[in-house]
Amino acid sequence: MLPQVILFNGVSVDGRMDFGSGKIDMGIYYELASRWNADAMLSGSDTILAADGPAPAPDAETVTPPAEYHPLAVPHLVVVxxxxxxxNWNSLRSQPFWRNIIVLCSQATPADYVADLARRGIDHIIAGEDHVDLRAALEELNSRFGINSVRVDSGGTLNGVLLRAGLVSEVSVLLDPCMVGGSSPRSMFTAPDLTSEExxxxxxxxxxxxxxxxxxxLRYEVAR
Ligand SMILES: NC(=O)c1ccc[n+]([C@@H]2O[C@H](COP(=O)([O-])OP(=O)(O)OC[C@H]3O[C@@H](n4cnc5c(N)ncnc54)[C@H](OP(=O)(O)O)[C@@H]3O)[C@@H](O)[C@H]2O)c1
Incomplete structure (x- = not known):
């Protein structure tokens, strides 16, 4: 079974995620995000890397076990x-926001990377040949980990893949009262241009x- 997938982003009134959304109080954003009480939070690798600054420190070779405090009330962190x-798994594991980390890989993921995840005791799913097959991965999150709801905290790229694949059940935005503008694709839905209204x-x-x-x-249900 597919879990319920909810997109939630802070955006400017013109739907951009740069500059304007950066002014939204993160305390308010995460308080609203917690109201879904989702079983997992899903992020793209670019979102995780951006959150850790331009050059995230690589992990030491030593394997740090997960922090002691992992109540079932907090979500899994799922990363594509x-x-x-x-x-930077040690840094991510030291944060108290996650119960557990699950990494979504594909057949193309370097074997040494997958082996390192296993050595560190980090759960992973292999789905898809080149990119991660998100439908298959979501189904496995449900069957293997009992995840019934996923809140996506990511940028327009991952949102775009999920939306175009018909995997999203709810779209939600926290609108920041500003207009940003620009021609680069920094909206919450980045995907190839449509050729018809279909x-x-x-x-x-x-x-x-x-x-x-x-x-x-604003919260919207996907109506199809
Ligand atoms: N305002 C907000 O609410 C908010 C929230 C979160 C993030 N952000 C911002 O958004 C920015 C990052 O957004 P982004 O759009 O660059 O990256 P992103 O949303 O993190 O998306 C990149 C992810 O998409 C995956 N992907 C790309 N094509 C795919 C495909 N065909 N099939 C499956 N997976 C695919 C990539 O997988 P691979 O890793 O496997 O290549 C990667 O993990 C950051 O600046 C961050 O700060 C804003």
């Missing part, structure tokens, strides 16, 4: 990383809330 780029994804508004003075929280 078919190219084996994330190496690919437009219809949404149904299910929640609308003013947050504080200036923010608006």
């Amino acid at each position: 990383d078919s190219r084996g780029r994330i190496r 690919g437009v994804i219809p949404l149904k508004l299910i929640h609308l809330e003013r947050i504080g003075e200036n923010l608006v929280w």
Whole structure:
């Protein structure tokens, strides 16, 4: 069975995720995010690498066990990383936000990287040949780990792949009252241009809330 997949992003009024969304109070963002009480948070490798600064420190060779504090109430962290780029597992494991880390790899993921995950006791799923087959990986997250709901905390690329594959059940935005503009693809939905209306994804508004003075929280169900 496929888990429920929810996209949630802080965006400017023109849907961009750079500059404007950076001004959103992260305390408010994560308080709203916690209301889904999702079983897992899913991020792309670029999101994880961006969060750790331009040059994340590589792990020491030593294997650090997961932190002691892993209550079942906190979600799994699921990371898409078919190219084996994330190496700062000790830093991620030391954070109290995750119950466990699960890495999504593909047949193309370097074998030494997969072996290193196993050595460190980090769970991983191999799905797909080149990129990760996200449908198959989501199904395995459900069957193997009992994950029924996934909140995606990622940029437009991973959102775009999930949306175009028809895997998203809910789209939610926290609107920051600003306009950013620009021609680079920094919206919350980055994907090849459509050639017909057929690919437009219809949404149904299910929640609308003013947050504080200036923010608006919108939740939409994918209507197909
Ligand atoms: N404002 C917000 O709410 C918010 C939230 C999160 C992140 N962000 C920002 O978003 C930026 C990162 O976004 P991004 O769009 O560059 O990257 P991203 O959303 O992290 O997406 C990159 C991921 O997509 C995967 N991918 C690409 N094509 C795929 C395919 N065909 N099939 C399966 N997986 C595929 C890549 O997999 P591989 O690794 O396997 O290649 C990679 O893991 C950062 O600057 C971050 O700060 C903003």
